[in-house]
Amino acid sequence: MTVGQVLVINSGSSSIKYQVVDPVSGEAVLAGAVERIGETGGPAPDHRAGMREILAEAADALRDVGVVGHRVVHGGELFHRPTVVTDDVVAGIERLAPLAPLHNPANVIGIDAARALLPDAVHVAVFDTAFFHDLPDVARTYALDAKVAAAHGIRRYGFHGTSHQYVSGLVAGLLDRRAAELNQIVLHLGNGASMSAIRGGKPVDTSMGFTPLEGLVMGTRPGDLDPGIVPYLLRAGMSADRVDMLLNRQSGLMGLSGVNDFRELHRLVESGHPAADLAYRVYLHRLRHYLGGYLVELGRVDAITFTAGVGENDARVRADAVHDLDRFGIRLDDARNAAKARGPRLISAPDSPTAVLVVPTNEELAIARQAVETAANPQPPE
């Protein structure tokens, strides 16, 4: 069977990003975005118009497209694998909107627009939460009143699942080992950041939770906080929307130092900026706290892998993340770590019992491949 190219769509509240991907070679034939949708002076008044722009821009490449993969942020308890889009599936994604109010409604608008304009293609929804759907009960459960948690669907869902699955899947091949025998830790460090512990290909823990706010310190999110801070701020007169904005946009590295890009943060630290120095140390403190937790949870760790914008590019963060962990069997090769390189690579010392790697993530390719597989073998939504 010849597999055509796949259109991958990542629809946000005011933008639609797309790629046309060859799922076999992995090559992105075309990539682009329509941004500032609905804004005055923006290129498109709404998502349908934005999608029309994309179809016009990509007309040549799209002639060969039979499958469209849609990134959907939240699959909740409803979706634990990529799913062929039907009206019922769209209704399900819409029902989950309270869990991801910024993302799921935008995903639905993108799906509707693409289905209307590409009616003959098979559309597949690929969920950012799916990989973590079957986390062990101890990792999934918050110690809240169980009745309240059940009534509101409160559990650890985990995010960046497509990336954690893709990257951990490549590691076995790179180490020439079977995925089933590997214990892994994956650090997805981008503007958003999350860590996962994976045993034999199955995730056993992850740092993001009910929302993408939990866990590591991120570009603009705080990661773990005392939950008491939220009602305290509400009582102090902040609205819920204001608190949401504080936690999603004004915290993390940005909140502490005024910048969220690591290149700028390093420059500030080197110029003796105390707030930037504190932000960097808080970031690493939290990261090593999780790393230690996952080392203990897994008992033996075969591979620690860095990915995403910071993980792939920032040798300094990688070195500091695993600094002085010799006694745990983790030893970096400083020259390999510092080498300017792009592809997947080993950065640990040859005698390090735990392999340390950099593996570039490629969520679009992972979505394209899952979409093709699902279109060929559709499974009923459960």
Ligand code: AMP
């Ligand atoms: P992502 O969310 O995966 O696209 O990652 C974006 C983040 O990666 C940016 O905010 C930067 O902090 C970081 N980043 C990107 N390129 C570099 C680089 N060359 N060196 C250090 N950090 C980088």
